[in-house]
Each structure stands twice: as C-alpha cells, then as structure tokens.
Amino acid sequence: MNELDSLVATARAAFAEAKTPAELENAKAQFLGKSGRITELMKGMAALSVEEKKSRGAAINVGKQAIEAALTERRQQLADEELSLQLRAESLDVSLPGRRRIPGGLHPVSRTLERIEEIFSSMGFDVADGPEIESDWHSFTSLNNPPNHPARSMQDTFYVDMNGDDGIPYNLRPHTSPMQVRYAHQHIKKYAAEFAAAAADTTGTVKAPEIRVIAPGRTYRVDSDATHSPMFHQCEGLWLGENVSFKDLKVVFTDFCRTFFERDDLVLRFRPSFFPFTEPSAEIDIQFASGPLAGRWLEVSGSGQVHPNVVRNMGLDPERYIGFAFGMGPDRLTMLRYGVNDLRLFFDGDLRFLSQFQ
Ligand code: DAH
Numbered sequence: 001m002n003e004l005d006s007l008v009a010t011a012r013a014a015f016a017e018a019k020t021p022a023e024l025e026n027a028k029a030q031f032l033g034k035s036g037r038i039t040e041l042m043k044g045m046a047a048l049s050v051e052e053k054k055s056r057g058a059a060i061n062v063g064k065q066a067i068e069a070a071l072t073e074r075r076q077q078l079a080d081e082e083l084s085l086q087l088r089a090e091s092l093d094v095s096l097p098g099r100r101r102i103p104g105g106l107h108p109v110s111r112t113l114e115r116i117e118e119i120f121s122s123m124g125f126d127v128a129d130g131p132e133i134e135s136d137w138h139s140f141t142s143l144n145n146p147p148n149h150p151a152r153s154m155q156d157t158f159y160v161d162m163n164g165d166d167g168i169p170y171n172l173r174p175h176t177s178p179m180q181v182r183y184a185h186q187h188i189k190k191y192a193a194e195f196a197a198a199a200a201d202t203t204g205t206v207k208a209p210e211i212r213v214i215a216p217g218r219t220y221r222v223d224s225d226a227t228h229s230p231m232f233h234q235c236e237g238l239w240l241g242e243n244v245s246f247k248d249l250k251v252v253f254t255d256f257c258r259t260f261f262e263r264d265d266l267v268l269r270f271r272p273s274f275f276p277f278t279e280p281s282a283e284i285d286i287q288f289a290s291g292p293l294a295g296r297w298l299e300v301s302g303s304g305q306v307h308p309n310v311v312r313n314m315g316l317d318p319e320r321y322i323g324f325a326f327g328m329g330p331d332r333l334t335m336l337r338y339g340v341n342d343l344r345l346f347f348d349g350d351l352r353f354l355s356q357f358q
Contacts, residue, residue, distance in 0.1 A: 004041075004059055004060065004062070004063035005063075007031070007037055007038075007041075007063055007067075008063050008066045008067055008070070011027075011030075011031045011037075011067045011070055011071075012067075012070045014027040014030065014031070015027055015028075015070050015071060015074040016074065018074065018078070019078075020078065021075070021078055021079075021082075024071070024074055024075060024078060028071055031067050032064070032067060032068065032071070038060065038063065038064045038067065041060050041063075042057075042060060045057060045060075103358065105354075105355075105357065105358035106357075107346070107354065107357075108334050108338060108340075108346065108354070108357040109233055109330055109331055109334050109346055111334075111357070112330045112331075112333050112334040112337070113216050113233065113235070113330055115260055116214065116216060116235050116256075116260070116330060116333075117214070117216065119256050119259050119260060120214045120237070120256065123252060123255070123256075124212055125212050125213055125214045125237070125239075126183075126187075126212060126213040126214075127213070127214055127215075127216070128179055128182075128183045128186075128213050128214070128215045129215070129217065130173075130176070130178065130179045130182050130183070130215055130217065131173070132172060132173055132217065132218055132219075132220070133160055133162075133170050133171075133172060133173075134170060134171060134172070134173035134178050135164045135168075135170055135178075136164060136166070136168040136169065136170065136171060137164065137166065137168075138173075138178035138181060138182055139155075139157075139171055139173055139174060139175075139177075139178045140152055140155075142178070142181040142310065142313040143177055143178070143180070143181070143276060143277035143310055143313075144276045144277050144307045144309040144310055144313075145276040145277065147168070149276070151274075151276045155174035155175055155221065156174070156221060156222045156223075157171045157172055157173070157174035157220050157221050157222065158171060158172045158220055158222065158230075159171050159172075160172065171220075172219075172220035173219055173220065174219060174220060174221050175219050175234055175236070175327055176215050176216070176217055176219060176234040176235060176236035176327060177236055177277060177325070177327055179213075179215035179217075179236050179238075180215075180236060180238050180277070180306070180310065180314070180325055181310065181313050181314050183211070183213050183215060183238065184211055184238075184240070184314035184315070184316070185314065185315065187211055187213070188314070188315055188316070191209050194209045195208075195209055199317070207242065208241065208242050208320055208321065210239070210240065210241040210244075211238060211239070211240040211241070211323075212238070212239045212240075212241075213236075213237070213238050213239075214235055214236065214237045214238075215235065215236040215237075215238075216233065216234070216235040216236075216330065217233065217234065217235075218231060218232070218233055219231075219232055219233065219234045220232075226341070226342045226343060226344065227332075227343050228343065229331070229343050229344060229346075229347055231347065232329065232331050232343070233329065233330040233331050234327055234328065234329060234330070235327070235328050235329075235330055236325065236326070236327050237252075237324075237325060237326040237327070237328070238306070238323070238324075238325045239252070239323045239324055239325075240306060240311070240314075240316070240321045240322070240323035241321070241322075241323055242320060242321070242322070243322070244322060244323035244324060245322070245324075246270075246305065246324065248323075248324065249303060249324040249326065250268065250270070253268060253284060253301070253303070253326065254266075254267075254268050257286050257300070260333065260337070261286075261288070261336075261337060263288060263291075265288060265289035265290060266286055266287070266288055266289075267286070267287050267289070268284060268285070268286055268287075269284070269285040269286075269287070269297060270282040270283075270284060270285075270303070271283045271284075271285055271299075273302065273304075275302055275304055276307070277304075277306065277307050277310050277325065278302075278303065278304020278305055278306060278307055278310075278324075278325060279304065279305060279307045279308075280304055280305060281302065281303070281304035282302075282303050282304055283299050283301070283302055283303070284299070284300055284301040284302075284303050284326065284328075285297040285298060285299050285300070286298050286300050292339065293336065298336060299332075300328055300329065300332060300333060300336075301326045301327060301328035301329070302326065302327045302328075303324060303325065303326035303327070304324065304325060304326075305322065305323070305324055306322070306323050306324060306325050331343055331346060334346070338357070
C-alpha cells in the first residue's frame with residue numbers, strides 16, 4: 001500500500017471512530033484542516049520539479065477526494081443515526097388506548113338537595129343560602145340558647161379565630177337553624193312596608209306577611225362515626241304566619257316525604273323531644289309499609305313550634321306570629337333513599353362508590 005492509500009485508510013478509520021458530528025469534525029481537521037496531513041503533503045511538494053509536481057499533485061488530489069468522500073459518507077451516517085434515534089424517541093404507540101373523557105355527575109347528596117329544593121319550591125317556600133362561618137348570636141343566642149347554657153353541648157362545633165362584636169368567637173355553624181333569624185331579618189327588611197302596615201293595623205284586616213323558607217347547606221360538628229361526619233348537611237325549614245300550626249307542619253312534611261321517596265305508603269310520627277328554639281318540640285320519624293326498611297321508624301328531622309323568644313329575636317310579635325320550624329338531614333335522606341349504611345362513604349371521594357349514582 002502506498003503512502004496515500006494508507007493515509008486514506010487511516011482517515012476512514014478515524015472517521016468511523018467518531019461517534020458524534022463534533023468528534024467527526026475534529027477528526028476531519030487532522031486530515032483536511034489547515035495544518036492537516038493533506039495540507040502538509042501539499043506543502044512538501046515545493047521542492048519538486050514541475051513534472052514531479054504534476055504526478056504527485058494528482059495523486060494527493062485523488063487521496064484528498066477519497067478522504068472527503070469518506071467524510072461525507074460518515075456525516076450522512078451520523079445524521080441518519082441521529083434521525084432514527086429521534087424518531088424512535090418520539091414515536092407514537094398507536095396501540096395505546098385513547099384518553100377517555102369520564103362523564104362527571106352530581107354527588108348523591110347534591111341530588112338530594114336539588115330534590116328538596118324542588119319539592120319545597122313547589123309548595124311556595126323560598127330557598128335561602130347563608131354563611132358557614134356564623135356568629136355565636138345567630139348560631140345559639142338568637143335561638144333561645146343563652147351563653148353557657150348546657151343545651152349548647154347538643155351542637156358542639158368548631159370555633160374560628162375571629163371574634164364577633166360581643167367578643168365571642170365565630171363558629172362553623174353547627175346547624176342551619178341560624179338561618180331562621182338571619183332570613184327573617186332579610187325578609188322583613190325587603191318587605192318593610194308590608195310588615196309595618198301589618199304591625200300598625202289595629203282593625204285586624206291587614207294580614208301579616210308570611211315567612212316561608214328552606215335553607216339547605218353545610219354544617220359542622222365535633223362528631224365522627226358511621227352515621228356522623230364533622231361536615232354534614234342540613235336543611236332548615238321555617239313557616240311563620242298568623243295561623244300556621246302543627247297541622248300544617250304535618251301536612252307539609254308528609255307531602256314532602258312521600259314526594260321525596262316516591263312512596264304513598266309512607267307514614268309519619270311526631271316523637272316529643274327538646275330543642276331550645278322550639279316549644280313544643282318533636283322528632284319526625286318516618287316508616288315505609290314495604291321494602292327493605294318496612295316497619296322500622298326512621299328519624300329524619302327535628303321540628304317544633306317556633307319559640308316566642310326566637311320570634312321576638314326576629315323582630316316580630318310572638319302574639320301575632322306563630323309557626324313551625326324543622327331541621328332535617330339530607331345526608332340521612334340520601335342514605336335511606338339509596339340504601340347506604342355508612343355516611344363516610346359520601347365524603348371519601350371514592351369514584352367507585354360515587355359513580356354508581358350517575
Ligand atoms: N337544629 C337542630 C339540630 O341541629 C334541628 C332542628 C330541630 C331544627 C328542631 C329545627 C327545629 O328548626 O325546629 O339538631
């Protein structure tokens with residue numbers, strides 16, 4: 001092998017060894033660069049005769065072209081390798097399943113709340129919304145439940161780091177009952193003229209405007225087991241007027257329960273109880289005549305005739321305004337309707353459970 005052939009072979013081997021375009025360019029400089037081997041050979045021709053220059057020059061040129069061809073070939077190879085690596089990295093696996101959109105849906109308790117609102121709206125009840133961080137006065141005192149009264153322990157709740165005007169901390173409302181006085185104040189303000197006219201009337205001809213409202217929402221207590229959760233739902237009901245009685249409560253609540261459970265065979269029982277804000281007070285139990293819960297009394301709501309002190313705290317005359325209130329548990333209604341026996345399932349956020357209601 002002559003000198004040039006072996007130079008071409010050395011260059012080929014060096015190019016083959018280069019694993020990246022940068023390494024290849026370095027290798028190229030050794031042979032084709034300004035002080036590369038070919039340039040050196042060219043310079044070495046200076047002393048030769050014209051004839052010798054011709055043949056030597058031609059030979060060097062052949063070698064140079066061969067090295068350039070090898071370089072071009074290797075560049076192409078490296079570019080091809082890089083491309084195929086990139087393609088492999090970015091390749092689409094068309095056998096992967098597509099991204100599915102899982103249809104959302106309402107939480108079972110939200111469904112219940114919607115049903116409750118629909119049914120009571122159809123009976124002429126307004127639907128009101130109120131704050132979950134509530135003043136002590138609205139939560140307890142206005143409801144005939146004075147500070148330090150032992151009945152407060154029935155609704156032991158969470159206190160927040162924020163004091164009301166009376167220096168007493170706000171709480172996470174333990175029930176929706178604060179909405180009774182809150183809503184009454186709003187309603188009386190809104191219909192001030194009507195309420196004033198009724199209050200001023202001595203002839204008994206101006207009828208007092210009624211208050212008829214439900215207030216569903218979240219409530220909080222220091223409580224947790226299969227049937228109690230620290231966060232739960234309640235729906236308050238209030239109907240005050242000149243002649244609203246327990247009979248009306250029974251009619252309204254029976255109608256509500258039969259519509260809600262879609263069962264005409266459902267019956268109601270009022271069981272004497274105690275709540276500071278009602279007198280007399282009663283728990284409402286329901287019973288189905290058939291089905292898996294047949295024959296059992298199931299508690300669904302507290303209720304009672306609104307206590308005169310509460311009516312007074314609303315700014316109304318208890319001699320004139322009489323009526324009833326109730327506070328029911330939408331979570332419990334949902335459990336009964338769907339046959340769920342652990343309340344905590346509703347708030348665990350487990351899709352295997354929740355998707356069954358869609
Ligand atoms: N607030 C009561 C509770 O959380 C439930 C209740 C009972 C509400 C009687 C009422 C009522 O409006 O009249 O236990």
